[in-house]
Amino acid sequence: MIAICEFTFTACLCVLGWGAKLRHVTLLNDLVCTEMKVLQQNDELMTAEGILLEHLPKSFQVYGHLYAYNRNKQSTIQVVVDTWPDFKVIICRPDPRQEFGFTPEMTMYCKESKDGHALKEILMKDSLFNWSSNINGGCDISHTSILQEVSLNREVNYRSLALTRLLHLPNRSHLVKPAIDSGLESRISSLELCHAHLVNQTWKFGGTQQGYNYIAFLISNFPTYCITDNEGQPISWLLVYEYLALGVLYTMPKHRKRGFAKALIQTMAQRLFDQDYPVFCYIEEDNMASYKLFKSLGFIEEPSYRELWFEFNF
Template sequence: MKVLNKDELKIAESVLLKHFPKSLKVYGLLYAMNRNKPSTLEVIVDTWPDFKVIICRPDPKNKRALEFRKKVAYYSTDEQVLRRILIEENAIDWSTYFLIGGFDVSHSSMLKEVSAYREVNSRDFTSVHLLYLPDPSHLLSPPIDSELESRISSLNLSHVELVNKTWKFGGNAQGYRNIQNLISNFPSCCITDGQGQPVSWILVYDYCALGMLYTLPEHRGKGYAKVLVSAMAKRLHAEGYPVYCFIEEENTVSYRLFKSLGFSEDPSYKAAWFEFNFCGS
């Protein structure tokens, strides 16, 4: 295994670009790191420069890593090489709770086998669709009148608590720190009310995926979500970001929304999140 340095991270980013959409999550993490976004991760590969496995994992030398949920992401073109690294080498710290997010769902059985070998419990956290917009010309933007356009803005740090308490995976101090980091360092978009307070919003995760799309219940049914996704997709394309999102399989409303705006899906590919070393039965 090899830990990549700054120059090698840029090369790896260009390699991952050729493997969309399956490589999008790891590509997004490297994209952010290569543009000096704050990160608590380090990146390892099986071999260099021709790697078959690339893993983003918490950097043991980064003290801030303890402030966030422990997350791992990887992309692999060879499941056997991945299995060998997970079993025979210290690619992942198996001693504490962590999530592996956005991996190819076809690897589920292998990951369960490896965790059993490591004597670590594992379970499905969520299964998701990966939707992406490779070409901005495919975006089907909704019409926006001037009044609504004047209420489109960006989130700021005074909005962290509002987003945290409405986020499905938030509501705690760890979620607050995560959202604070995202609003401070990544694009966001919101629609405000007459008092300038957000009533609908969307953020970008540290792996550059669209997420946390939410509209306050009393403001739903007005098409705000379509406006926000469209506005963010245009902005991200203009700034060079990848444009994609993960939608949980049971979230048919969001799935239909993104599809209606022109987002694509590779029908042969599904992604998943697993958690390891969790407490409880």
């Protein structure tokens, strides 16, 4: 359930052994005990959102989760901080009180690069996750060594899935608006739940029951747009992830190079701006076609940031 388009899986398996045992002792000796806090009160969650707003665009993923949660969108996450209210690390973890037909993503953000120690500490807490389950998520690439160290000490396998660029529209004035002819505009509509199977079958991470359940969750709870053919069947579509990034952009091969993707991105961006939502996306680093597409529409890249998508217990 990752970012926007066509990711390539790169296995980075960790070998366990005596070295892992030694590193476990070293890591535990380094840690200073603090109590993590689950944010449950509305005022706490709104305060956290406001703090993350000051750290945009790098905080977009966790900010998007909180923004949606605070506006009563259906959510799969629970928000955890290392300390409160002056937190260094904030994590959106799968809500342990709920069950889903798919694996929710974990996202995390450190306010400062020097806060890696606090991130390592909270990731080592037994109560943070069910470490026997599959865990996937995203974070700043600078935390790669911490993820690897935690996987060794917890004796769970780890791999990086993708490295992505962060692009966003700071405001409506940045959006380039290509002309959309009236015939095409009349064919733009929202996806229906009955389209979840089609989207799942064409999605790189789909084709499974979990994939179908996730796509159905997004269609049921977040904005979507599609362009239909003469029979009313979707031939191009765009969804929004739970953390509000644009994603699952796809056009059927025989209908490509007709400006459908541009029309959908423009229409979705305008809708999100109308609702005061942020507009951003993650694009795999070597996916130049998508990168050029979003740049042509006015999206700005955050050049100093790369989002790492990773997985434990795969």
